[in-house]
Amino acid sequence: MKLVVGEGSCGIAAGAAKVYDALEQAIGEKDIHLGITGCIGMCFLEPIVDVYDDNGELGARLVKVNPAQAGRIVDAVSSGDLSSIQKLMIKDEDKTFLDKQTRIVLRHCGKIDPTSIDDYLDDDGFQALGAVLDHMQPEEVIDEIKTSGLSGRGGAGFPTWFKWNAARHAPGDEKYLICNADEGDPGAFMDRAVLESDPFSLIEGMIIGAYAIGCKDAFVYVRAEYPLAIKRLENALKIAEERNYLGDHILGSDFSCHIHIKAGAGAFVCGEETALIASLEGERGMPRLKPPFPAESGYNGKPSNINNVETFANVAWIIHNGGKEFAKLGTEGSKGTKVFALSGKIRRGGLVEVTMGKTLREVIFDIGGGIRDGKEFKAVQLGGPSGGCIPASRLDTIIDYKALQATGAIMGSGGMVVMDESTCMVNTAKFFLEFTSKESCGKCVPCRLGTKRLLEILTRICAGEGKEGDVELLEELCNAVKDGALCGLGQTAPNPVLTTIHYFRDEYDAHIRDKSCPAKQCADLVTYRIDPEKCTGCTACSLRCPVKAIHGVAKSPFEIEQSLCIKCGSCYNNCHFGAITRE
Amino acid sequence: MAQANTVDLSLIEEILDEYASVPGSLITILQKTQEVYGYLPMDAIYRISERTGNSPAKIMGVATFYAQFRLQPIGKYLIYLCKGTACHVNNSDLIGATIEQELGITNGETTEDGLFTLEHVACLGCCSLAPVMMINGEAYGSLTPQKTIQILQDYRKKEASA
Numbered sequence: 001m002k003l004v005v006g007e008g009s010c011g012i013a014a015g016a017a018k019v020y021d022a023l024e025q026a027i028g029e030k031d032i033h034l035g036i037t038g039c040i041g042m043c044f045l046e047p048i049v050d051v052y053d054d055n056g057e058l059g060a061r062l063v064k065v066n067p068a069q070a071g072r073i074v075d076a077v078s079s080g081d082l083s084s085i086q087k088l089m090i091k092d093e094d095k096t097f098l099d100k101q102t103r104i105v106l107r108h109c110g111k112i113d114p115t116s117i118d119d120y121l122d123d124d125g126f127q128a129l130g131a132v133l134d135h136m137q138p139e140e141v142i143d144e145i146k147t148s149g150l151s152g153r154g155g156a157g158f159p160t161w162f163k164w165n166a167a168r169h170a171p172g173d174e175k176y177l178i179c180n181a182d183e184g185d186p187g188a189f190m191d192r193a194v195l196e197s198d199p200f201s202l203i204e205g206m207i208i209g210a211y212a213i214g215c216k217d218a219f220v221y222v223r224a225e226y227p228l229a230i231k232r233l234e235n236a237l238k239i240a241e242e243r244n245y246l247g248d249h250i251l252g253s254d255f256s257c258h259i260h261i262k263a264g265a266g267a268f269v270c271g272e273e274t275a276l277i278a279s280l281e282g283e284r285g286m287p288r289l290k291p292p293f294p295a296e297s298g299y300n301g302k303p304s305n306i307n308n309v310e311t312f313a314n315v316a317w318i319i320h321n322g323g324k325e326f327a328k329l330g331t332e333g334s335k336g337t338k339v340f341a342l343s344g345k346i347r348r349g350g351l352v353e354v355t356m357g358k359t360l361r362e363v364i365f366d367i368g369g370g371i372r373d374g375k376e377f378k379a380v381q382l383g384g385p386s387g388g389c390i391p392a393s394r395l396d397t398i399i400d401y402k403a404l405q406a407t408g409a410i411m412g413s414g415g416m417v418v419m420d421e422s423t424c425m426v427n428t429a430k431f432f433l434e435f436t437s438k439e440s441c442g443k444c445v446p447c448r449l450g451t452k453r454l455l456e457i458l459t460r461i462c463a464g465e466g467k468e469g470d471v472e473l474l475e476e477l478c479n480a481v482k483d484g485a486l487c488g489l490g491q492t493a494p495n496p497v498l499t500t501i502h503y504f505r506d507e508y509d510a511h512i513r514d515k516s517c518p519a520k521q522c523a524d525l526v527t528y529r530i531d532p533e534k535c536t537g538c539t540a541c542s543l544r545c546p547v548k549a550i551h552g553v554a555k556s557p558f559e560i561e562q563s564l565c566i567k568c569g570s571c572y573n574n575c576h577f578g579a580i581t582r583e
Numbered sequence: 584m585a586q587a588n589t590v591d592l593s594l595i596e597e598i599l600d601e602y603a604s605v606p607g608s609l610i611t612i613l614q615k616t617q618e619v620y621g622y623l624p625m626d627a628i629y630r631i632s633e634r635t636g637n638s639p640a641k642i643m644g645v646a647t648f649y650a651q652f653r654l655q656p657i658g659k660y661l662i663y664l665c666k667g668t669a670c671h672v673n674n675s676d677l678i679g680a681t682i683e684q685e686l687g688i689t690n691g692e693t694t695e696d697g698l699f700t701l702e703h704v705a706c707l708g709c710c711s712l713a714p715v716m717m718i719n720g721e722a723y724g725s726l727t728p729q730k731t732i733q734i735l736q737d738y739r740k741k742e743a744s745a
Contacts, residue, residue: 010709011712012722013709013712013715013717013722013724014722041712043712044709103725177614183708184705185706186666188708188740189668189706189709190705191710192708215640224651225651225704226708262611265610265614265650266650266651266705267649267650267651268705279610281606282609282610282611284644284645285648285649341710343668344669345672350711417669417710418672419672423672431668432668544729546681546684546728546732547684566680566681568674568677569677570683570728
């Protein structure tokens with residue numbers, strides 16, 4: 001028997017490492033193997049422990065495990081009778097979360113031990129690389145990728161084969177392949193999951209890419225904020241090199257390639273490829289005008305090709321199964337699958353990989369289980385700060401680059417944050433502009449000043465100081481920033497504002513004209529009061545007030561000191577008598 | 584507050600020996616220097632300038648461009664408050680306000696006793712646990728104001744009894 005603990009960052013944050021330690025102690029000398037795997041994808045059930053039988057089949061999946069349960073689990077597993085831990089097993093309704101997915105990028109995630117190359121090899125690992133080096137010409141590799149229809153998963157959706165081909169045919173012997181693992185979108189963790197859970201598949205995809213374009217040195221530019229991802233990738237690179245899947249004369253062939261890790265230092269704009277290259281060179285990560293494109297002049301002025309983690313993670317599967325198989329999945333214009341990080345007010349949040357062509361509704365309701373706490377769906381945010389909010393009326397939009405773009409949002413890299421009736425759309429736009437105005441590198445005026453002015457207007461509206469004409473002013477400014485900004489950051493920064501105005505204009509009007517926030521989220525527009533008629537003086541609110549703003553004597557009505565109140569709503573949520581009003 | 588030679592510069596000589604002459608290594612040097620001191624002391628910046636040939640202005644340009652680099656020492660406990668989208672939707676602003684109230688510091692500041700530093704970060708990536716904060720690498724999820732205060736007070740108590 002074997003127990004496997006899901007140790008991705010999310011799992012560890014939920015306590016998986018402590019569960020592992022407790023299991024290790026409980027197992028002691030018993031004949032039970034204990035191992036780890038990466039992200040299983042069901043963040044909402046972490047920490048997760050999988051029980052495998054002696055044939056390597058998944059016997060049971062235990063969820064929301066805490067260290068105190070380790071002894072019980074080990075006893076049940078060693079006795080062979082799992083009935084005593086029945087209650088810890090995943091519920092059937094939650095199983096649909098995985099059943100409705102199609103996993104290519106995440107094919108090994110949650111299955112294999114990310115620190116073990118043998119686990120990866122046992123699951124078809126490095127077969128594609130072997131085939132490529134054995135009998136494929138670089139042009140054939142590029143053709144296979146072309147047949148597959150794979151396009152860039154970082155968000156822009158540019159055909160991968162085209163970039164590879166351009167870099168292959170660019171003049172010069174010194175070329176570079178770069179993996180963009182600087183996953184900067186708040187609310188996105190797809191790439192981190194791949195790095196932490198299946199680093200060998202990234203390495204395999206990168207070496208195949210390097211072979212196709214003809215380069216000997218490749219880089220992974222990864223966020224420094226992902227320490228576990230860096231650690232697992234470093235480990236995987238070391239093992240891959242020891243076993244000759246990387247380095248000089250890979251698998252005895254004439255092809256040599258080295259992969260180096262460069263840790264980014266925290267700048268959202270470095271997701272833009274020319275900024276990323278500047279950062280790789282040790283400079284401030286500022287973008288420059290294109291052309292020349294990186295395929296002509298990139299890292300150190302040499303032809304360079306940049307793809308995102310998820311794109312590379314598709315490559316070995318495509319070579320192994322054939323581009324045609326991949327192209328069978330998805331829609332006319334968008335092939336294969338897409339991974340989303342589903343979060344927000346969703347019942348079942350986590351990593352979701354679905355074939356292109358599924359609707360947003362299927363992802364959010366069938367897989368994600370819909371909105372939690374019995375509330376109403378309001379919007380889904382796709383594409384992070386470059387994307388937009390899609391309302392309920394557009395939930396049947398399919399996952400397809402063009403279809404999503406037609407809504408005003410974008411496919412993006414895969415952040416999918418679900419919002420309910422308690423989320424204010426004006427505030428959401430303000431939130432994203434706070435982010436982009438802070439992350440604007442400052443090089444071009446439309447972005448540097450435009451995002452600041454947009455933020456100022458949004459802040460004013462949220463504070464109840466909006467004026468007639470503000471919405472039109474926002475729109476005008478948004479279009480100016482879109483048209484005038486130098487790089488993708490600025491060109492897309494207005495999207496959250498434009499989509500919320502387009503779909504939720506009434507919320508803007510309520511803030512501006514009625515000085516009210518329909519979602520009751522904008523603190524300046526909300527006041528909590530205690531109705532003395534209803535208050536019984538039970539002290540529940542006062543005890544829970546984090547800033548001690550509620551005063552009174554037990555058994556007589558209490559009062560809120562407005563100057564101290566931070567509008568947290570704790571009193572409102574904890575009053576049993578409906579005595580707290582929110583206006 | 585920069586004081587002359589307040590740090591032991593010999594600690595970074597090894598880093599400089601390895602990277603000073605490697606082109607494009609400035610960010611790596613700064614990252615490793617920050618690992619040593621917890622921040623980038625001005626003296627270290629001057630030393631890096633001497634060894635790499637980059638002007639102090641250029642080094643400051645890079646150091647201030649990236650969110651990772653700090654020019655001031657941090658407290659014993661570094662609180663990362665996640666400002667990601669999922670956390671925002673789950674009211675991380677309120678958690679921020681609670682921490683600010685409880686500790687009397689705002690983003691980027693350190694408490695007078697040198698115990699806590701508060702830093703807002705773009706996304707910790709544990710979105711299903713939102714709202715989240717991380718203290719010295721330990722993540723705390725599904726925060727409420729009460730829970731947040733309790734956690735901070737537990738750290739204080741731990742310190743007082745240490």
